[in-house]
């Protein structure tokens with residue numbers, strides 16, 4: 176039985192990857208952080224009582240900022256594959272916490288690679304690094320492929336650039352099977368609530384049920400190549416099954432703007448929007464509404480506004496990936512379209528909002544967290 180170790184197992188990708196590997200028959204070990212509340216919502220459905228025998232899914236407390244802890248876990252598990260998905264993954268937050276982001280996202284990767292080397296596992300343990308389209312930042316070529324030069328635009332992207340190169344360097348220096356997946360944005364109903372797609376689907380759902388009145392966004396002109404996380408974790412595994420380690424761009428090859436994603440999400444919730452105004456004065460007004468789906472929304476309501484506090488000190492305006500190499504060498508193509516993904520996310524969030532609205536209607540106090 177193959178053994179995999181996943182950092183960031185409690186995150187969006189970690190949870191899908193753990194499910195995927197368990198289905199493939201792996202013994203899966205995940206590293207979770209100590210938190211003051213349970214932080215395992217995304218994996219609770221696959222985690223079983225550790226007191227039951229023959230479990231194939233194990234969790235270890237740990238942190239990418241702590242070398243000795245990483246060495247101990249890697250020594251205990253002796254994994255065939257390590258997936259380094261753990262990171263301070265929010266670009267905007269990285270401007271607020273640049274040093275922490277560098278420690279975890281850049282040095283955390285080094286610490287894991289050093290653990291492999293220190294324990295003499297260079298020939299046994301394969302290593303996947305969660306690299307990112309943010310490396311392209313100020314884009315030098317459209318679409319972006321494996322050979323496109325990098326120009327990172329945030330402390331997050333700069334830290335991930337170190338992680339990218341240290342992964343290449345350990346491959347070249349020590350013969351470790353180590354590779355980078357340069358993944359473009361990927362989303363799902365498990366996406367963190369402060370990334371823009373989930374922020375939008377959740378807010379539209381809450382607005383449709385009268386739990387929120389307005390969604391505030393930053394740069395709605397930003398263009399992204401959005402795929403579904405389920406498609407992308409499959410590719411992470413495929414990358415570690417090749418004869419030779421290589422780096423791959425993972426993307427859909429299509430892009431839409433944040434504004435279009437808002438429009439698409441609203442439509443899924445029975446709301447047709449009209450955008451007007453420019454820059455910080457841009458608003459979206461309800462043009463028509465299906466009140467069977469969105470009972471609390473009225474024609475003429477302004478439900479989207481711009482708040483400059485969501486603008487970033489340096490923005491990545493456009494990203495569009497070219498997944499040709501992944502298709503040619505690995506036979507990978509994304510199966511879920513952005514429309515299908517948006518529909519799944521809105522359906523999930525509307526379901527949640529309806530539950531909250533029902534509780535509220537029965538006198539329960541409901542507070543909806545917003546950023």
Ligand code: NDP
Pocket residue numbers: 182183184185186187188189206207208210214237238239240259260261262263264265279305306307308357358359360361362367
């Ligand atoms: P999430 O933010 O959903 O998950 C990040 C995970 O990392 C969480 O499990 C989090 O733990 C964990 N983590 C954070 N800090 C530490 C730390 N100091 N030590 C150990 N673990 C830590 O990210 P995604 O699942 O979306 O992304 C997975 C990886 O892929 C990340 O590295 C991200 O940067 C990268 N990536 C993501 C893309 C995307 O579009 N989703 C695209 C390209 C790259 P906790 O749950 O406790 O917070």
Ligand code: GDR
Pocket residue numbers: 264265266267306307308309358359360361369370371372374391392393394395397398399433485487490491492
């Ligand atoms: P990104 O994702 O920065 O691409 O990083 P995010 O969803 O945060 O932003 C995408 C674009 O939307 C614009 N935007 C807003 N973003 C947020 N979060 N909140 C807003 O209110 C808002 N309004 C407009 C942003 O400016 C940006 O242009 C994600 C993360 O998963 C990274 O870890 C990963 O490496 C990259 O994707 C690929």
